[in-house]
Amino acid sequence: MDTLRAMRTFVRTLELGSLSAAARELGTTQPTVSKLLAQLEQHLSVRLFQRSTRGLSPTDQGRQFYLDAKLVLDGFDAAVGTVQGMTGQVSGLLRINAPVGLGQLRINAIVGRFLAAHPAVEIELVLDDRYIDMVAEGVDIAFRLGGPLPPDVTGRHLATVPRFLAASPAYLQQRGEPEQPADLTGHDFVRFAWTPGTTIDLHRGDQALQVPVSSRYRVNNALAIREALVLDSGIAICPDWLIHDLLSSGALVQVLPGWMARSQDLYVLAPSRHYQPLRVKAFIDFAVDQFSQIGGFHVAAPAQGVQTPPSTTV
Structure with a gap:
């Protein structure tokens, strides 16, 4: 059994709440996800989920294993990031969320230039005016216009418009x-x-x-x-x-x-975690530089953390 793959599958299944949602995000099938989870439960000799017609819910052991598995996966990702940082290699999948108008008119071009500069990176740009749950929907980076901003994120103020x-x-x-x-x-x-x-x-x-x-x-x-x-x-x-x-x-x-x-106010956000993949840091730095060259944005000086602004609309 590929333990790391099984742990990632378990973590995303719990966060997304269904086998089918986890399968779609991980690029596999629902039977494969179910098989991986069954193998993990057999390996641990514990039941991680309660299964019913209403869906999946974690057991007490499942909730505890989720917390510990997140730490293990973050540690593994940090080790990978350290090695990649030593070589300057930026790779992997980035899931980016942005408002529809901003994404189509401005961020789409930024993504294209970033992909050209980093051939080992893949990007999924999800355009939605809805304020999503970044962790539940597996988003690495989100752009927000106005607020209120969610409490479980880190980020920086990019510009005033x-x-x-x-x-x-x-x-x-x-x-x-x-x-x-x-x-x-x-x-x-x-x-x-x-x-x-x-x-x-x-x-x-x-x-x-x-x-x-x-x-x-x-x-x-x-x-x-x-x-x-x-x-x-x-x-x-x-x-x-x-x-x-x-x-x-x-x-x-x-x-x-x-x-x-x-x-x-324009903010760029990432989920709160001990470790941010190198590709996340690289894209945020790239976006900061790109927005300073696009008309219509008054780019702010580097800031420490995020302040929640008053809600604004287009």
């Missing part, structure tokens, strides 16, 4: 350009669907306003908001990273320059 009003020149020519925040009331406002209320908060220096807006179109996807503005659908609050290229090309323009919405 300005957010402001934008629209297409054609829309403003047709409907007129607002000269003051109160003028927004008479305009079509494209709004992120999860943003509550019928007002927006704006500030200019020390002056802060809450402005009523009419949102006949609400959408839960940042890329759809970007496209809606290009299609002359109205005015929206956008983070700089989302429309930086469109502003540069003139496809969109800033509305009420000087009036800003609350800025967005």
Whole structure:
């Protein structure tokens, strides 16, 4: 029996809660996972799972073995990482999670450049606006815009992103350009669907306003908001990273320059553990450098740990 493989299979099966989920992640079949777990139980002479029609649940011995197995696997990964670090070799599979818009517009290109620089690395980029459980879903690195951030992660603040009003020149020519925040009331406002209320908060220096807006179109996807503005659908609050290229090309323009919405914070996170694989450290360092070269991000100085920011939306 391949003991390390069996232990990894057991750990991920417990964390994911099912044989099928573990099989999908590990690139094998459900019968193979079941066989490995049975061999491990036979080797240990203990039952690790209670099996029922409702699924799997760990026994007391299983819960204890999970904690000890995690330490063994972390120690093994640390030893591998030390050897790889001595040679500078970066290899293995990275599972990265990011919001859909940020992932498609910005992180996708970063991943491509990282793969070109490290031929022994594989990357699975999972784009989802949902805040996932990194441990349960086997994610090595996650990018987060705003918060709140989960307590069981480590990471760093990557950048601060300005957010402001934008629209297409054609829309403003047709409907007129607002000269003051109160003028927004008479305009079509494209709004992120999860943003509550019928007002927006704006500030200019020390002056802060809450402005009523009419949102006949609400959408839960940042890329759809970007496209809606290009299609002359109205005015929206956008983070700089989302429309930086469109502003540069003139496809969109800033509305009420000087009036800003609350800025967005970008974080890169990894699960809390004693050891981080070399590929995780290498990608985070690479991403920090890459974001410093992308328009729309005000990259922060290196920070110690993560502070939970207020929740923000696109």
